[in-house]
Amino acid sequence: MRKKFSIFILLIVILSMILSACSNSTQQSGDKKGKQKSKGRYIEHDIEMPKLEKDETVVKIVENKEHQLELYTYIAKETTKYNCYLLKEDDSWEKTSLDWLNNSKTSEMIMVDICLGQDGSYYACLQNISGEQKANIIKKTNEGTGQFLDMACLNESTNVGEYNTYKIPSKINVLKNGNFIFNMKESAQDSSLVIFNQKGEKIDEVVTINPNSFSVSGNCVYLINQDKKVVSYNTETKNNDQILDFDGVIDSLQLFTKDNGNVIGVGPDGIHCYSKDLSLWEKVVEGSSNSLGMPSMDVKGTVVKDGEQDVYYVAFSEVALLGIQDGIQKIKKYVYDKDASSIPEKEITVFSMEENKTIRQAIAIYQTKNTDVKINYVVANSKEGGVDSDYIRTLNTELFTGNGADILILDGLPIDSYIEKGVLTDLSDIINPLIDSGKLLSNLNDSFTKDGKKYQFPARISIPVVAGNDEIVNTNVNLQKIVDYINKNNNAPIMKKISSEALLKGYMPLNIDTILKDGSLDEKALKNFLENLKTLNDNISKDNLCPVDEDDTDLYAVENSRRFASMGNPYTMLYTKVNSVEGMMSLNGLKQKQNMTYSSLNESFIPSAMVGMNNSSKEAETAKDFIKFLFSDEIQKLNMNDGFPVLESSLKQWFQEESKMMSFGTWDDDDNLINGEMPNEEEKVKFLTLIKKCKKSVVKNEALYKLIIDSARSYLDGEKNIDQTVADISQKVTVYLTE
Missing domain, CATH: 2.120.10 (Neuraminidase)
Incomplete structure (x- = not known):
């Protein structure tokens, strides 16, 4: 085996010599930790x-x-x-x-x-x-x-x-x-x-x-x-x-x-x-x-x-x-x-389940400023055919044995489990000074403080909103109130048809605190939640204006408001999310053409680029330095269309900047023009104030939600009864929580 390995290394060396036809770079061989180091690269x-x-x-x-x-x-x-x-x-x-x-x-x-x-x-x-x-x-x-x-x-x-x-x-x-x-x-x-x-x-x-x-x-x-x-x-x-x-x-x-x-x-x-x-x-x-x-x-x-x-x-x-x-x-x-x-002399790894543009941008800029550091960015779902649970299981094996990536982008990962098992480092020494000095948005603080420590913090946030008439907006995503509204209005479809999976994914994070209490499942609350959600699902299933796109599983998709505005439809409710100042244009279009208003959902926000640090990192100093850089104005002010900045000065700059994109326009099936303009100063101030009032984090525990959704979909689609569904979910969640 050793002989074969030596031959393989020799072949690599020969191949490297051949490849010099394109670039005649010469390198001195040497171990990274040795006295003689490999030299030569493009700058x-x-x-x-x-x-x-x-x-x-x-x-x-x-x-x-x-x-x-x-x-x-x-x-x-x-x-x-x-x-x-x-x-x-x-x-x-x-x-x-x-x-x-x-x-x-x-x-x-x-x-x-x-x-x-x-x-x-x-x-x-x-x-x-x-x-x-x-x-x-x-x-x-x-x-x-x-x-x-x-x-x-x-x-x-x-x-x-x-x-x-x-x-x-x-x-x-x-x-x-x-x-x-x-x-x-x-x-x-x-x-x-x-x-x-x-x-x-x-x-x-x-x-x-x-x-x-x-x-x-x-x-x-x-x-x-x-x-x-x-x-x-x-x-x-x-x-x-x-x-x-x-x-x-x-x-x-x-x-x-x-x-x-x-x-x-x-x-x-x-x-x-x-x-x-x-x-x-x-x-x-x-x-x-x-x-x-x-x-x-x-x-x-x-x-x-x-x-x-x-x-x-x-x-x-x-x-x-x-x-x-x-x-x-x-x-x-x-x-x-x-x-x-x-x-480079130092090397760290950043892991995330999904590609994140802000993280990718920060990694590249950081390395241009720190040429002695190499950052590997590992994105699990960049591989075709992968399953989230398999990636998480493999990652957990590494982390729980003291290995794994230095920095974790925690979106979709079991954060509470990592905290309980001591996987994550307390980042209070980075985050608290930024909070105390008023540099980071203070309304985010409580959502990411546990036992006085901060193991995670988002680099971006989006604002989920409900749009509609005043009565709908005032329900503020309270399912019981929505059901009452449906019954009051003769069960007419109140929003665009969407898959049962999208409904579950959208409503689950907003209601998980009532379903899961003190580390155990409340079956009564779960049953009430699912019965109300089925009423909503049955209501919108009557809509024949457009077919359901089973691949469209995001209830709060940014595109929802534009789709809604362009359909010339009779709906009274819409969910979407806003992650940039330009994102307000379509809401303005709804307000002007459809006489709708909007509000945040329960004063909640959707965090993304949620950064945490592996407690077993061998390059802790470098990892922390990169996390600090992630919350600097140089990164926060960039608009990668993946969420608002969490740095106060950068957020203000976004709302003060004049955009070259002044309006958007589209036509519905009846050739009616639907357009929206950039918000005026009054509307900007109103939305900026709304952002600063959002205190509840909509954190997605993908592994836990998948257990619930897989069983709940069958009930919403009429394939299972409620008691059987609750029993199935209770069993799966109990096993998950004990692992």
Whole structure:
């Protein structure tokens, strides 16, 4: 066995030497704890953006014929002006002439995309902003002028009411033979790349899972097919020349090609290089420790500067405080540093059941500031086909034997059990000073204090609300009052049909304190709860306006209010949750169009990114430092659309910030416009006050709830009687509580 293991290690070493074809990084071998440490890795550096005019929008970075980075912008005022900035060797910028685009014909357009085609010519896609808003393709001629190309595909229109709409390519490129390849995506379901000849006549179409992720080399296009494989599609033979097996994160991978035929894949897990000669991928830049791994950063372009060690320039758009800004905001440079330790000296692991954007963002930012720390983020449900109970059982085995992750994101985990068994560290030394100084929301304090200690605290909260007429809102999720309202109104359906599982998942956390008392199940309270919930379930089951989506198991889904508003329905009650200032827009739409009001549910909040620390952590100091960072303004002020911040100053900043997203609009089945606007100052103050009054945490113990829900669903669906259901649940819960 030892001999086989040695051979396996030798093969790995040989493979590592082969992979140097993409990146010739040399490393000194050595044990992490030894005197000689492994050296050499890519380090991220900021590239200062050129000085832009107010409202100047950055569209694209392009690698020119001299392998230099060019940055293209436009500024639309009375007339539109197009600019190009060249990145020099010292990483400063030089503004260059763009005469071929700046003329009277293009002065009332904006730039959508630009490329250097495989035929050696520049092409720009510009869209009219007055008159008929269609796209135009302009080619830079050998004489340095701009030539408008007459392309039939861009002149085709669809009549919508009084207007003609045109297809606008969001990304363009040109093959060596002069044919065009466009992303002509028209809807969320449309996932095709279309190939046109020089007259704009369609000659081929290729299906891909990401129409914005393709690159060209000669007459081939590299894309991600429906099987989630990177393929080289030959546009002349109309066959795949090559399948490039990729084992990284492929869903958001952006593809780029080099002159030598190698392919660059840039995604949240890093920068990957595919050697055409060796038919192998190598990850040359780790993404989890820099901007690549940040959910707020969206890759918009990559330029590779060849050398003994390639230098990678990556352009990003960035999520703003409220919403996503247009265009490129940042450019990062990744340079190989032979003296940097390839393995950081400190290493911790963060575990969560579900992916959390705020946690992912914090991990990446923390590592950019602490290059001697590596943070592994393990997400249980990132693996297909997994079962929550299996993950929790495996995790418990590790934790109860003094092992496991250093930091636990406790959403959906048996927190009380961990506290009782001494798994979690008291975080009072981190949380209490923030509470006492007024930095953290004080209304959250009691929900996370047990025996004077704090073993957990959320980094985000959402506010569940009930919307409807005054009478419904005043029931404030009291099931008995809701049943009384149903009986009073002749049993007319009071809300959209939803699955019995969604009802149970939504109401269980709000009523668990009455069902489970002093560590034991109250069967009488359980029976009363289920009988009232069945009355509600039977009531909404009469609704025939829309079918039940069995996969829709969230009673408080953020989308509920928009769905509700767009259906032109007779309902009187709606549940949803608000996790951002923009989330109030749909509530405003309901208030204006449906004459509804809203209130929080029992002054409760839904915590998320609930952080706890393993008492057996071997890197306790580093783990605590990361938790402190999680509650800093740098992280709290970010809007990842997963909940409100819990830091007082960050929360206030969210409500004071002006959003570029001013309204939303949609139509119901009868073509009635339903829209909502951003809240005014009075409405903002009202909701901010509401947040600060919410004191009851809706904590989800997924394992316990699943035991109850699995049996209760059969009763709500009419397959079991109430006594049998209560007996089954009582037996299961008793066993669970004794384990």
